[in-house]
Amino acid sequence: MDITRLRTLRELARCRTMAAAAESLHLTPSAVSQQVAQLEREADMALIERRGRGVVLTPAGERLVAHAERILMVLDEARSELAQLRGEIAGELRVAAFPSIAVAVIAETVRALRSAYPRLNVVVLDLEPQESLSALGSWQIDVAVIDDLAVTPDENREHYALIPLTQDLLHVLLPIDHALARRDSLTIGDLRDEAWALDSTGSSFGEFITNLCRRSGFAPRINAHCAGFEMVAAMVASGNSISIVSGLRLVRPLPGVTAVPLLPDIQRGVFLAYRKGERDHPAVNVFLDEAVYTADRVLG
Structure with missing residues (x-):
């Protein structure tokens, strides 16, 4: 059986629709359907059943x-062992x-690795945590940086492992001359009458x-729907x-x-996720170690 088709079936089992699996694998829904159909011919039995717009696995598909x-x-482990035998940290790591x-830790991690291992090309993708885990599961990337606000770290832990990277504390971001700017701390309720940039x-x-605002009894009055933090900071300044911002955003000065x-403290855990078979892959290993070292040094 072709490994690419097996990988496609696995992703379809995770995504539950042809369209979602196709998006994750960077294929068309038609290509996903064709690969599964070919796999069914090879197995000589049905592997999926269509249910409305989605699909479910048959017992044979689940097995x-x-x-x-x-x-x-096993293939991940083999890849790691071969990389160790080559005795060189090189190639592409995604x-x-x-x-x-990425701003607070990963950029500096990449800089350090470029200096130490000139033949290692680290490619960084800007993805939200859930997207990162999907990309990790479909072998599009090698390491995902996630947090526990967006994903539940215990989900699908049989497929990947986690290393704690840092704990991030949330803060209220205010104009420097705002009436609340001199307070030692603020609650979400203190902000109910403010205009928000998100x-x-x-x-x-x-x-x-x-x-978070809705759980405190109000919907934030948003006057800036921003495409990234740069616009959020400009609207506040x-x-x-x-x-409300991540403490990671405060590593560098923000003018104005x-x-x-924010009280009570709201923290999020940040983790490095990797496929379990690749912990001993030299490139994965040096990235994980350097990222943890950089986070400790930069974030204290």
């Missing part, structure tokens, strides 16, 4: 996916990270902040808005704003 998981893990951790372009962080701790 084949379980075997595929073991096969793919890493997905959300923007705040990253609203599919950001799990922006969604988390909106839900200009006096138009307030926001001040950050006040």
Whole structure:
């Protein structure tokens, strides 16, 4: 059986629709359907059943996916062993990270690795945590940087392993001359009458902040739906808005704003995720170690 087709079936089992599996694998839905159909011909039995717009695995499909998981893990282990035998840390390593951790830690990690291993090409992708885990599961990337606001770290842990990277504390971001800027701390309730700038372009962080306000009894009055943190910071610095930001954003100076701790403390854990069969892969190993070292050094 072709390993690519097995990987496609595994991704279809995870995504539950042809369209979602196709998007994850960078294929067309037709190509996914054709690969599964070919796999069914090879197995000489049905592997999926269509249910409305989605699909479910037949008992045979479930068993084949379980075997595929073991096969793919063995292939990861083989890849790692061959890389060790080559005795050189080289090639391409693909890493997905959300923007705040990429700015605070991952960029410096890549710089250090470029200096130490000139033949290692680390490619960084800007992805939200859930997208990163999907990309890790479909072998599009080698390491995912995720947080526990967007994903539940215990989900699918049979497929990947986690290394804690840092704990991130949330802060209220205010114009430097705002009436609340001199406070030692603020609650969400203190902000109910403010105008908000939020990253609203599919950001799990922006969604988390909106839900946090709603749990405190109000919907944030958003006057800036921003495509990234740069616009959020500009709207706050200009006096138009307030926001809540990751402590990772405070590693570098932000002109015109001040950050006040949010109480009660709201923390998120940040983790490095990798496929279990690749912990001994030399390139994966040096990236994980360097990222942890850099986070300790930069974030204290």
